[in-house]
Amino acid sequence: xxxxxxxxxxxxxxxxxxxxxxNYLGAIKNWRDMQDEYDCIFALADLHxxxxxxxxxxxxxxxIRNYALFIACGIEPEKCNFFIQSHVTAxxxxxxxxxxxxxxGELSRMTQFKDKSKQHTENINAGLFTYPCLMAADIxxxxxxxxxxxxxxxxxxxxxxNIAQRFNSTYGETFILPEPLIPKLGAKIMSLKxxxxxxxxxxxxxxxxxxxxxxxxxxxxxxxxxxxxxESSVKFTENETTGINNLIVIYSCITNxxxxxxxxxxxxxxxxxFKNKVAEAIIEKFSSIQKKFDLLIKDKDFLEKCQKESTRxxxxxxxxxxxxxxxxxGL
Ligand code: TRP
Numbered sequence: 001x002x003x004x005x006x007x008x009x010x011x012x013x014x015x016x017x018x019x020x021x022x023n024y025l026g027a028i029k030n031w032r033d034m035q036d037e038y039d040c041i042f043a044l045a046d047l048h049x050x051x052x053x054x055x056x057x058x059x060x061x062x063x064i065r066n067y068a069l070f071i072a073c074g075i076e077p078e079k080c081n082f083f084i085q086s087h088v089t090a091x092x093x094x095x096x097x098x099x100x101x102x103x104x105g106e107l108s109r110m111t112q113f114k115d116k117s118k119q120h121t122e123n124i125n126a127g128l129f130t131y132p133c134l135m136a137a138d139i140x141x142x143x144x145x146x147x148x149x150x151x152x153x154x155x156x157x158x159x160x161x162n163i164a165q166r167f168n169s170t171y172g173e174t175f176i177l178p179e180p181l182i183p184k185l186g187a188k189i190m191s192l193k194x195x196x197x198x199x200x201x202x203x204x205x206x207x208x209x210x211x212x213x214x215x216x217x218x219x220x221x222x223x224x225x226x227x228x229x230x231e232s233s234v235k236f237t238e239n240e241t242t243g244i245n246n247l248i249v250i251y252s253c254i255t256n257x258x259x260x261x262x263x264x265x266x267x268x269x270x271x272x273x274f275k276n277k278v279a280e281a282i283i284e285k286f287s288s289i290q291k292k293f294d295l296l297i298k299d300k301d302f303l304e305k306c307q308k309e310s311t312r313x314x315x316x317x318x319x320x321x322x323x324x325x326x327x328x329x330g331l
Contacts, residue, residue, distance in 0.1 A: 010144040012043040015066040021210040022189035022199035025253040032074035040080035051127040072292035083310035090318035094137035136160035141318040148181040171328040192226035223279040234266035
């Protein structure tokens with residue numbers, strides 16, 4: 001019997017701060033659902049996190065908490081390879097090589113760099129600029145076929161692909177060309193207070209973001225305060241970024257109901273009623289995750305064992321790729 005090799009999926013997320021409803025619906029849930037079909041490799045990108053200044057103790061704490069939280073959300077270390085980026089040294093090593101194969105011009109066109117250098121005018125460091133090279137290293141080290149990311153990261157996967165393609169044409173076949181996988185729905189959950197902006201971990205308005213570890217009362221309060229427009233029917237309006245659209249997307253992603261089913265369910269019901277149902281759905285989903293998290297975060301031995309094993313597996317594969325690259329460029 002022919003054994004088909006599964007396609008390889010790689011993705012990562014920054015471990016700074018606490019994971020949000022947006023992270024859950026835009027990334028974690030999709031990662032979880034890919035674990036059977038693909039050979040999945042997931043990472044907490046702590047090296048990317050230090051492109052903005054972090055408090056060392058907090059960073060360490062956040063990495064452990066997010067590691068436990070992702071497992072609580074259904075990322076299974078026995079099924080996929082879930083590791084911490086800085087623990088696998090090949091990432092920094094390949095990043096340097098890719099820095100030397102990437103043009104300043106193409107890095108200057110990255111929208112995330114332009115945005116972040118406006119936000120952090122006091123610390124526009126070189127790492128922020130070459131961020132896409134490290135991300136390309138993450139992806140290319142594992143012969144990745146698909147990279148599930150939110151729409152805002154698509155440009156980064158495209159530059160990784162361009163870097164790989166150019167490298168291949170200079171040195172001969174070295175890298176598999178990765179493709180982004182953008183989920184249609186939920187890739188971008190918007191702020192509850194300003195639906196023009198992405199739901200963010202670091203928003204100054206606390207009511208704009210729901211965190212996976214928020215308690216039920218807080219979730220209800222935040223959903224109640226979410227902005228909705230002046231109309232009062234629960235209807236999705238195409239090509240618009242409204243508060244009600246955002247709530248419909250959230251509800252749809254959590255319950256797997258279609259927009260049409262949702263519109264029928266809430267026909268002639270007001271926003272208040274709908275919001276209660278949205279809050280209930282989120283609470284139901286997150287309460288079991290929170291219970292698992294509370295147990296896992298106390299089980300330091302288990303977490304350490306998972307991390308060690310996944311570092312070992314990732315390092316093994318990454319070092320093979322790295323030797324191949326060293327060979328090609330004459331190192
Ligand atoms: N830049 C991504 C983000 O902020 C995180 C990331 C780092 C990533 N390395 C990656 C995503 C490799 C996909 C593949 O969301």
